[in-house]
């Protein structure tokens with residue numbers, strides 16, 4: 001399938017516009033005609049019960065999957081526009097400046113904490129090295145770029161309270177610290193859009209609170225868009241500007257946390273139908289006639 005029939009983005013396009021996204025795996029429609037927008041300087045949460053299609057949506061946005069149908073437009077604040085559904089994953093991170101973290105931590109466990117953040121900046125360093133010549137000769141331009149990369153890494157390590165652990169092997173950090181390091185690593189790529197897949201999974205309430213503070217700091221002080229998949233509703237409802245709800249691959253609600261929380265379709269998706277509401281109308285009528 002192609003996306004040719006969809007309109008091209010215009011000047012009012014938000015940071016991210018997802019239009020008619022559909023992802024099929026054989027007969028299974030994991031994401032079904034989903035459209036929504038995510039703004040710059042906002043936290044947009046994507047929530048929904050297990051299997052609703054949230055991670056599949058992220059995989060389409062970040063080039064892991066090529067959508068069956070749909071347009072995914074990212075518009076940088078400077079006006080540069082990218083059609084993500086047409087780009088390979090490495091270009092989505094390099095050129096479109098989309099960073100992501102994963103449901104399961106994917107750090108380089110054998111490397112130090114600092115090295116994990118330096119690896120995240122390899123594109124910048126590779127460019128500065130003139131693809132090894134300047135790097136090998138230790139030219140000032142390369143040394144400057146390297147120092148800037150170290151400074152940025154140290155900045156994010158201090159933001160996530162891991163500066164004292166810079167030399168630790170990343171795999172030896174406690175779980176919550178590894179989660180924070182993943183976010184620091186993503187931020188070292190200087191993204192325009194940060195996609196976080198269940199960053200609060202496995203955190204205790206204190207760590208979840210700290211995570212919420214970190215994400216609001218990133219939004220407010222770094223002025224980027226954050227797309228957040230999260231099951232921890234205390235985090236979602238306290239920090240999101242906008243919530244999109246998926247269920248069985250379809251969007252069932254889209255609004256402020258307050259609107260979404262009170263939406264009957266969302267309550268049904270999470271809590272299930274009352275037993276007699278699930279009955280087909282003709283059966284319910286029949287039972288009524290029998291005085292049941």
Ligand SMILES: Nc1ncnc2c1ncn2[C@@H]1O[C@H](COP(=O)(O)OP(=O)(O)OP(=O)(O)O)[C@@H](O)[C@H]1O
Nearest residue numbers: 025028029030048049050051052053054055056057
């Ligand atoms: N590569 C794949 N091949 C086949 N089916 C897939 C694939 N990836 C996901 N699915 C299916 O698509 C549906 C949506 O899965 P997805 O992981 O996107 O849901 P989710 O909302 O992220 O769930 P969770 O909250 O449990 O992580 C599920 O039925 C899943 O089994």
